[in-house]
Amino acid sequence: MSVAEQLENSGQPEKAVERKSKVIGKDITVHYGEKQALFDVNLAIPEHQVTALIGPSGCGKSTFLRCINRMNDVIDGCRVGGELTVDGVDIYRSNIDVVELRARVGMVFQKPNPFPKSIYDNIAYGPRIHGQASGRGEMDEVVETSLRRAGLWDEAKDRLEEPGTSLSGGQQQRLCIARAIAVNPDVILMDEPCSALDPIATARIEELIDELRERFTIVIVTHSMQQAARVSQRTAFFHLGVLVDEGETDQIFTNPKDERTQDYITGRFG
Amino acid sequence: MSERTKQRYAAERRFRLYGLAAIGAAVLVLATLVTSIGIVGMPAFFQTYIKLDVTVDAADVESGRFRQLTFDAVYAFHPEVTDRREKKRLRGIVSSGADREIRLAVADDPSLIGTTFPIWVRSSDDIDIFIKGQVSRDLPQEDRRVKDNEIAWVDGLVEQGRVETRFNFSFFSTGDSREPEQAGIWGAVVGSFFTLCVALAVSFPLGVLAAIYLEEYAPQNRWTDLIEVNINNLAAVPSIVFGLLGLAMFLNFFGMPRSAPVVGGMVLALMTLPTIIIATRAALKAVPPSIREAALGIGASELQVVTHHVVPLAMPGILTGTIIGMAQALGETAPLLMIGMVAFIVDIPQGIFDPSTVLPVQIYIWADSPERAFVAKTSAAILVLLTFLVCMNAIAVMLRKRFERRW
Amino acid sequence: MQISYLVIALLLLTGVSYFWGRRRAVSLAKGEHLVVLHSLPSFHGAYVALWCGLPALLLVALWMILEPQIVEAVVINQLPADRAILAISDPNVFKLLLTDIRNLASGNIVSQTIDPALQAAANSYMRYEAISQQALFLVALSMAIVMGSFARTRLSQRFRARNRVEKIARWAMMTASLIAILTTVGIVLSLIFETIRFFDKVPFDEFLFGLKWSPQMAMREDQVGSSGAFGAIPLFAGTFLITLIAMVVAVPIGLFSAIYMSEYAGPTMRSVVKPALEILAGVPTVVYGFFAALTVAPFFRGAGESLGLDVSSESALAAGVVMGIMIIPFISSLSDDVMNAVPQSLRDGSYALGATQSETIKQVILPAALPGIVGAVLLAVSRAIGETMIVVMAAGLAANLTANPLEAVTTVTVQIATLLVGDQEFDSAKTLAAFALGLVLFVITLCLNMVALRVVRKYREKYD
Structure with missing residues (x-):
C-alpha cells in the first residue's frame, strides 16, 4: 500500500508527501485487558523527519509510540491489532525477533533512566549485546561518536568512568539519547523526553533533536504544543484513543481541520 | 486545666507506661536469657x-x-x-x-x-x-x-x-x-557446615530462579496465584512437618541415608526456600521498572535484562535474604530429629553422606544428658551457636546498609 | 562416589563445549563484525553447552532414581521362589545381606554364615550394579559428546541461539517455581499415605475423640493389650493450653511494644530496641527450650513452692511462658508493620480534634489496624501450635488431660518428635500415629495461615 493511500485513509487526501514513509501503521488497535486504548489508527511516519504525537494525557499517543518498537509486549494483557510496518516489514509477524527490532527502533523515555553504571558502560552496553563492536578500540570509538552526536562529549569526556547517575537531569537525558543512538538505529522514539527537565535543558534537547533528524527518523510524544511546533515537521493529534488529525506541523497549528484539534491547540481542553 | 483533661493526661501517661513496660519486659527477658546461659556456659x-x-x-x-x-x-x-x-x-x-x-x-x-x-x-x-x-x-x-x-x-x-x-x-x-570432659562441638560444627552447604546449594539457585520467574516472567493468572499462596503458606508450615516430609520422602521413599547432611540439607533447603523466594522477590521489586525499560529499549533480551541489570542490582537484597534464611536453617532442630541426625556420633563427618549431627541438635542431645557437666557444655555450645548467628545477621544487616539504594 | 566423578566430568565437558560453540560462532562471523550473527557468540556457546550437559545430566538423575529398584527387582526374581517371597516381604533382610557382602568384598570380616543362595543373589546384584554403572558412564558421556556435536553443527550466522537459550532458561525458572507446589504436594502425600495406614490399625473416631493416649505399649506385641491407646484429645488439649499461655504472654507484650515503637519511641530508642527484638527473633528454639528447662521451670517451681503450690518441673506454665517469649518479636514486628501502614491522615484527623496520643491510638489506629493485628495473632498462634523444641525440652511426655497450667501436659509436636526419634518400625501404629498427628498439625496450621494471610492481604489492599 502506498503512502498516498495511507494518507487518504487517515483523512489527509490533498497533500502528497515527497518523502518515503519509514513506519506505517494501518488500523492499529490496542487493548489493555478489557479496555481498548487505541481505535484503528492509521499513520505514516516519514523518513528523516521529526513527527510529533500530541494530545491530552491518556489519549493513546504513548501507546502508539510503544507499539513501534513493541515495548507494549512487556505489559501483561496488552494486545495489538492491525498492521505496523517498519521499512515495509510487519513487525508484529510471529517470526520477527523483538530484540533485533529494538536495535533498529531505539527509545528514549520520559524520565532519564541511565543504568547505575559508568557513563562509558551505559553507551557501550547496546553495541556490546548486539555484537556491533569488537575490541576496546572500536568500542571507544562508538562511545565517542555517540556522545558527540548527543552533544555530551565535551561535558563527559573526562568522567567516562563516573556513574551515569552522577550527571545532571538534562545531561542524563542526553546520555540516554547517546545510549539509544550508539546501536545505530533507524528510528528513535522519544516519550516526552523533556517533561522531567528544566527549560534550559529542554532547549538543549530540542536543538539536539533537530540535529539528529539528519541521520534518524524521530517520533516524539509531547504534551507541550510549543515543543511540537518547535521541533517537528509533522504532527499527529490523538484524542481518546483516536487519531483525530495529522499533517504538516504548520498546517496543523495554523489551520487544523478538525474541531477537536482546534479546541486543543487553542487551549480549550487538555 | 479541667479535671477531665487531667484524667486524660493521666490515662495517656499510663498508656505510655504500659508500652515501656512491655519493651522493658522483652529486653529483660533477652538479658536474662543471655546472661543465664553465659554464666552457666562460661566454665x-x-x-x-x-x-x-x-x-x-x-x-x-x-x-x-x-x-x-x-x-x-x-x-x-x-x-x-x-x-x-x-x-x-x-x-x-x-x-x-x-x-x-x-x-x-x-x-x-x-x-x-x-x-x-x-x-x-x-x-x-x-x-x-x-x-x-x-x-x-x-x-x-x-x-x-x-x-x-x-x-x-x-x-x-x-x-x-x-x-x-x-x-x-x-x-x-x-x-x-x-x-563430658572429652566432648567437643567440632563434629557438630562440621555437620552443620555440610548441612548448610547442601541447603544453600539447593535453595539458593532454586529460590532465586523461582523468584525471577514469578517476578519478571510469570503472567498474572490463577496458576501464578496458586504458586504464590503456596509459597506464603510454606513459609508458615511448622518445621517439624518438613521433617516428616524428609522422613517419608527422602528416607523411606528414595532410600537416602539416615543421619546424613545431604538429607538434612535438602529438608532445610525446602524450609528456607520460601524465605529466599520472598526476599528475592522483594529485592527484584525494588529495582525500578525504568531500568528494565531502558535495557529493553535498546534491544536487550528478557534474559539479558534480568542477568545484566535486574539481578546485579537486586543482589544485596537477595544475599541478605539468603543469609537470613541460612541463619534460620542453622538454628533449626526439629526436622533434623525426624531424619535421624540425632544419633550419637563420635567421628567428625568427612562428607555430606557421612552420619553426622548439627550444632542445635548437639545442644539438644547434651541438654538431654543426665551428667551435670553437660549443662555447662550445652550452654557453651549455645554460646557458640549464638555467636555464629549473630555474625550471620550482622553480615546481613551490613550488606543491607552498605548497598541499600534509593531510587 | 563414582557417580560424582561422572557428574564432574559432564560438567567439565559442558564447560568445554561452551567455549567450543562460542569459538565456532566467532569463526562463523568470518572475521566480519559480530553483528552478522543473529545471536552473540556466548549464546551459541550456551546453546551447545546446554545440549551437551542437560540431557546427559538428566539421564544420570533418572538412572540414580530408577536403577537400584530395577536391579533389585531383577535379582529378587532370580532367587529361588521361597526366598524371593521372603526378600520381597522383608527388603531389610535382603539389604542387610547386601551390606554384609559388600563388607566381605572390601575385606571386612563378616561373622555370620551366609545362605549360599542369598549370597549368589547378592553377588549378582553387585555384578549388575557394576555393569549398569559402566553402561551409564559410557552412555552418558557419549550422549553428551554426540548431542553437543550435533548442536554445534546447527550453528550458523542466522541461527537463533539466543531465542533457544532464553526458552530453556525460562523453562528452568518455571520448573524452579513449581518446587513450592511440589513441596506442598510432597508434604500432603507423605502425610496422607502413612495416615491412611494408621487408620487401618486404629479407628478414626478413637484417634480424634479418644481420651487416652499411651502409644508406648504398641511396641510389645506379645503382651496383652498391646494395641496401645491412641486417643489424641489430651494432646490437643495440651497443645491448646500451652498455646493459650503463650498468647497470654506474647500478645500484650508484643502489641504494646509495637505500639510504643511505632507511635512513641524516638530514633535512639528504636535503634536499641529493634535490634534487641531482632536478636530475640533469631534465637533458635532449641535455645529457648534449654532456657525453659534450665531457668524458667525451676524458677516457677521454686516460686510455686514458696506459695505452697505444687508445680510440676515440666509444667505447662514454663513451656507456655517461654514460647510466649519466643513469639513476642513475631507479634511486635508484624503489628509494627501493620500500624505503620495506617495512613498519617487518620492520625492527623484525630489530633486535630484534640485527642491525646493514647486516645488516637486506642480509638483510631488500633481499630483501623485491627484486621492486620488479628492476622498477625493468627499467624503467631499457628507458630505456637507448630513449635516443637521448646515443648520437647520443657513440657512433659505423659498425656495428661488437665486445664491446670501447673501440671505437666504434652503436645502434638512433642509426641511426633518422641514417636519418631529412635528405633522405628514402619508398620507399627506407634510410628504411623506420628504421621496422623502431623497431618492434623499441618491441616490446622494451614487453615490458620490461609485465613491470616487473607486477612492481612485484604488489610494491605485497603491502605495501598
Whole structure:
C-alpha cells in the first residue's frame, strides 16, 4: 500500500508527501485487558523527519509510540491489532525477533533512566549485546561518536568512568539519547523526553533533536504544543484513543481541520 | 486545666507506661536469657587438668597397657587405699580418656619410653565441676557426687600443685563423647557446615530462579496465584512437618541415608526456600521498572535484562535474604530429629553422606544428658551457636546498609 | 562416589563445549563484525553447552532414581521362589545381606554364615550394579559428546541461539517455581499415605475423640493389650493450653511494644530496641527450650513452692511462658508493620480534634489496624501450635488431660518428635500415629495461615 493511500485513509487526501514513509501503521488497535486504548489508527511516519504525537494525557499517543518498537509486549494483557510496518516489514509477524527490532527502533523515555553504571558502560552496553563492536578500540570509538552526536562529549569526556547517575537531569537525558543512538538505529522514539527537565535543558534537547533528524527518523510524544511546533515537521493529534488529525506541523497549528484539534491547540481542553 | 483533661493526661501517661513496660519486659527477658546461659556456659570453655607421674616402659607400649599405667599413676598418690570400691573412686578423679592422652604423648615422643615423666591429663567431669566451685562442700555427702574422701584427695593434689585449670581447646576440636570432659562441638560444627552447604546449594539457585520467574516472567493468572499462596503458606508450615516430609520422602521413599547432611540439607533447603523466594522477590521489586525499560529499549533480551541489570542490582537484597534464611536453617532442630541426625556420633563427618549431627541438635542431645557437666557444655555450645548467628545477621544487616539504594 | 566423578566430568565437558560453540560462532562471523550473527557468540556457546550437559545430566538423575529398584527387582526374581517371597516381604533382610557382602568384598570380616543362595543373589546384584554403572558412564558421556556435536553443527550466522537459550532458561525458572507446589504436594502425600495406614490399625473416631493416649505399649506385641491407646484429645488439649499461655504472654507484650515503637519511641530508642527484638527473633528454639528447662521451670517451681503450690518441673506454665517469649518479636514486628501502614491522615484527623496520643491510638489506629493485628495473632498462634523444641525440652511426655497450667501436659509436636526419634518400625501404629498427628498439625496450621494471610492481604489492599 502506498503512502498516498495511507494518507487518504487517515483523512489527509490533498497533500502528497515527497518523502518515503519509514513506519506505517494501518488500523492499529490496542487493548489493555478489557479496555481498548487505541481505535484503528492509521499513520505514516516519514523518513528523516521529526513527527510529533500530541494530545491530552491518556489519549493513546504513548501507546502508539510503544507499539513501534513493541515495548507494549512487556505489559501483561496488552494486545495489538492491525498492521505496523517498519521499512515495509510487519513487525508484529510471529517470526520477527523483538530484540533485533529494538536495535533498529531505539527509545528514549520520559524520565532519564541511565543504568547505575559508568557513563562509558551505559553507551557501550547496546553495541556490546548486539555484537556491533569488537575490541576496546572500536568500542571507544562508538562511545565517542555517540556522545558527540548527543552533544555530551565535551561535558563527559573526562568522567567516562563516573556513574551515569552522577550527571545532571538534562545531561542524563542526553546520555540516554547517546545510549539509544550508539546501536545505530533507524528510528528513535522519544516519550516526552523533556517533561522531567528544566527549560534550559529542554532547549538543549530540542536543538539536539533537530540535529539528529539528519541521520534518524524521530517520533516524539509531547504534551507541550510549543515543543511540537518547535521541533517537528509533522504532527499527529490523538484524542481518546483516536487519531483525530495529522499533517504538516504548520498546517496543523495554523489551520487544523478538525474541531477537536482546534479546541486543543487553542487551549480549550487538555 | 479541667479535671477531665487531667484524667486524660493521666490515662495517656499510663498508656505510655504500659508500652515501656512491655519493651522493658522483652529486653529483660533477652538479658536474662543471655546472661543465664553465659554464666552457666562460661566454665565449659575451661577444663581442669591433673598432673600424673607416669612410668612407661617398652613392654607397656607393646601390649598397650596404658589404661593400667594411668590407674597405677593415680593409685600412687594414695597407696594406702586398698579397698576395691575406694580404688575405683580414686582412679575416677581423672578422665577415662586419660590413657589415650598418655599414649599420644608417648607416640609423639618415643624417648619417653623407659622413663617416668610428668603429664597433665584431664580430670573427670565431677572433679572438674568441683574444682570450678560448682559443688558446695557444705552439702550433705549424699547430695553430691563428689564424696568426702574424694574432696580430701583433690585438696591434697591442689596443695601439691598438681591441679590446673586451662582453656579447653579440645572443646572446639573434638567430636561428641559420653564423657563430658572429652566432648567437643567440632563434629557438630562440621555437620552443620555440610548441612548448610547442601541447603544453600539447593535453595539458593532454586529460590532465586523461582523468584525471577514469578517476578519478571510469570503472567498474572490463577496458576501464578496458586504458586504464590503456596509459597506464603510454606513459609508458615511448622518445621517439624518438613521433617516428616524428609522422613517419608527422602528416607523411606528414595532410600537416602539416615543421619546424613545431604538429607538434612535438602529438608532445610525446602524450609528456607520460601524465605529466599520472598526476599528475592522483594529485592527484584525494588529495582525500578525504568531500568528494565531502558535495557529493553535498546534491544536487550528478557534474559539479558534480568542477568545484566535486574539481578546485579537486586543482589544485596537477595544475599541478605539468603543469609537470613541460612541463619534460620542453622538454628533449626526439629526436622533434623525426624531424619535421624540425632544419633550419637563420635567421628567428625568427612562428607555430606557421612552420619553426622548439627550444632542445635548437639545442644539438644547434651541438654538431654543426665551428667551435670553437660549443662555447662550445652550452654557453651549455645554460646557458640549464638555467636555464629549473630555474625550471620550482622553480615546481613551490613550488606543491607552498605548497598541499600534509593531510587 | 563414582557417580560424582561422572557428574564432574559432564560438567567439565559442558564447560568445554561452551567455549567450543562460542569459538565456532566467532569463526562463523568470518572475521566480519559480530553483528552478522543473529545471536552473540556466548549464546551459541550456551546453546551447545546446554545440549551437551542437560540431557546427559538428566539421564544420570533418572538412572540414580530408577536403577537400584530395577536391579533389585531383577535379582529378587532370580532367587529361588521361597526366598524371593521372603526378600520381597522383608527388603531389610535382603539389604542387610547386601551390606554384609559388600563388607566381605572390601575385606571386612563378616561373622555370620551366609545362605549360599542369598549370597549368589547378592553377588549378582553387585555384578549388575557394576555393569549398569559402566553402561551409564559410557552412555552418558557419549550422549553428551554426540548431542553437543550435533548442536554445534546447527550453528550458523542466522541461527537463533539466543531465542533457544532464553526458552530453556525460562523453562528452568518455571520448573524452579513449581518446587513450592511440589513441596506442598510432597508434604500432603507423605502425610496422607502413612495416615491412611494408621487408620487401618486404629479407628478414626478413637484417634480424634479418644481420651487416652499411651502409644508406648504398641511396641510389645506379645503382651496383652498391646494395641496401645491412641486417643489424641489430651494432646490437643495440651497443645491448646500451652498455646493459650503463650498468647497470654506474647500478645500484650508484643502489641504494646509495637505500639510504643511505632507511635512513641524516638530514633535512639528504636535503634536499641529493634535490634534487641531482632536478636530475640533469631534465637533458635532449641535455645529457648534449654532456657525453659534450665531457668524458667525451676524458677516457677521454686516460686510455686514458696506459695505452697505444687508445680510440676515440666509444667505447662514454663513451656507456655517461654514460647510466649519466643513469639513476642513475631507479634511486635508484624503489628509494627501493620500500624505503620495506617495512613498519617487518620492520625492527623484525630489530633486535630484534640485527642491525646493514647486516645488516637486506642480509638483510631488500633481499630483501623485491627484486621492486620488479628492476622498477625493468627499467624503467631499457628507458630505456637507448630513449635516443637521448646515443648520437647520443657513440657512433659505423659498425656495428661488437665486445664491446670501447673501440671505437666504434652503436645502434638512433642509426641511426633518422641514417636519418631529412635528405633522405628514402619508398620507399627506407634510410628504411623506420628504421621496422623502431623497431618492434623499441618491441616490446622494451614487453615490458620490461609485465613491470616487473607486477612492481612485484604488489610494491605485497603491502605495501598
